[in-house]
Amino acid sequence: MNVIRRTIQRLGPARGALEDPTPLVRPFFVCGHPRSGTNWVSSLLNLHPRVFCDGEFHFHLIRNGIEGFQSQPWYVGSREPVRSETERAFASLVLGCLTAQAHRPAEHGGKPGATEVGDHTPRMLRMLIPPPAGRYIIIFRDGRDVLVSWTFHLLKTARPDIMHPQVRPIFEQVLPAAGESADAARQAARRLLADRAWVQHYAAGWSDHTGHDLATMRQLKADGHASSLLRLSYEELHADTQTHRARMYTFLGVKPSEASPLSRESHTAPGFGREAPRSFYRRGEVGDWRNYIDAQSHGWFLERAGARLSELGYDVAPAASTPKPLTPQSAQPTTVPPSREEKKTS
């Protein structure tokens, strides 16, 4: 607790978190669309002894409140000195929370020696702590793989109440059978992915999210903060994990050679070897959408998000008329270790 108190005092509003010449920790943020690999990036970063990344904090929810507080010219928060006070309070809160989480004893999941502390939250790219003090890692992934992954994720969590009313009925139809077996989950996913409303609803959301992130990146670069931003692609990370994780460590100012090797146990090696439809770590493959999305659904997706896929450099050629059959190996029952959430539940 002394370390936490000292850090909060040091970085707190009294001294000005962003003005401290020798902060004990340096913050970073991993963001991207849900199911784009933010968890994987976090696990890769945590292989380094000086890096601690945890989540999901969702600091942007407080940021929304502060922006509302500053939004109208007749609000006191839109003017000095209150405006700066709230900014300092927010920076202090973020650093305080990250430090408290990182500097817990090792047996409680902390990493007291970490100097680079971060949050991974699947969210849009927004500045929580202004660069260069705040550093940002953003990961993009093919929206079609994201759609398949998210569809399985929703089937696993079985929460139709959190879904958009437009697509809730189709989920309510398939959910009862989806939990029976891995095959039933695959069948349910196929039904959802053949539903125009679901495919187009999700494609539009993914396109908007990604478009916002690309625009924010352009703005950051125009403001001269390109060095505070690292852009990753799930597919490149998959193809050459070693090179791209070294980029991440270098970006954070730590030596890549000090990091532990990749492993299946730490969920840091690319892919999970086989498909586990009801696990948080389902498959982790690139191009898996071809197994689930037929030509018609693909056309629906491209109607809403084709331009965005092209902008990100993905191939938008028409899909096969029927999805590829699953290989015998990928259809086998899973032996993938349970996720953190599953462990806690059990």
Place this chain on the structure above:
Amino acid sequence: MTTQGADAGLINKVKAAVPRPLKVILRPMVRPWLAPPPADPYACADRGVGNEWTIVDRERTYKFFFLCGSWKSGTHWVQALINLHPKAYMTGEFHFELIHGGFSSYLKRRWRLPAKSRVLQDIAHESLRRCIRRSMFAQTRSHPEAVMLGDRSPRILKAMLPGAPHILLHRDGRDLLISRSYHMLRTNNPGAMLPQFAHLLRRWGPEYKLSPEKFRDTTIGLLGDDDWVRYLSRFWAESCLHDLKAMPRLISRGTPVHFIRYEDLHADLEGNRAAIYRFLGLDPAEAAPPSVETKTLPGFKSENLKSATRKGQSGEWRCSFTDRITRIFKEEAAEALVQMRYEKNTNW
């Protein structure tokens, strides 16, 4: 550039030029020669003394309090009355409830990290309270003689600093409907309007500026729109019902709440303002008398359709309500009107 700024620039240049290992060696030797960091003028507000809403600065005790209630229910008037007392100073609008809402979202979802960690929750709560104290203290420094420092924000009742005195003000929803409708036309700011009603301001705002008298006809303008009347009636009813539930809950948890009705303040200004001073722990005898100049007397000399202080009357709705407006208001807010004791039943 100030001397201090020039020094800071020079120091930064030297720091950038010195290699890091050398910097580590030199730092302990150089630091005593550098100027100390500027004193933080609001540091006293970092921590409450004895409770969350009291601070001490140079042996002087300051306490925070809050005024809430619907917009156009007289919060400006009560602020002006409170500011007649030399030991109290109230300003606004802060709207801490917006930050509070952000913190609530941050803490509530069970799969999010902060919902699972007591330490993170404590940091968040402490950070929010510190932010409120520092912001209020910073904003009220123009009145150093005042020891009771208040925020006026038209909002629902919610404890921003647990235990701090809260004044809750309400007004007849029918008068509020008329007053708010004129106010929105006068300010003509579509950005401050809900998106679904912004088109009404674009349609009527410029016309109101030219001939406000025309809008006494309630078939035009905002009052001529059924959806607007319904929205505002429902909003008032929901705010009242929320506050009526929240008040006993807050009081039972140690947050004192003083409830005033605009109409009662009109009827007995001296008695009610003395009660407010006493609620804040102040001596009513020390307050200056109400006056026309300070806009602290009930009502205004004449109606001014182009002023924020338009009329200041209670029961004015009787001149403006048509059968249509009455029907919509009753559908949305009849129960709240009875619960707030403005009517005994719905036969009005």
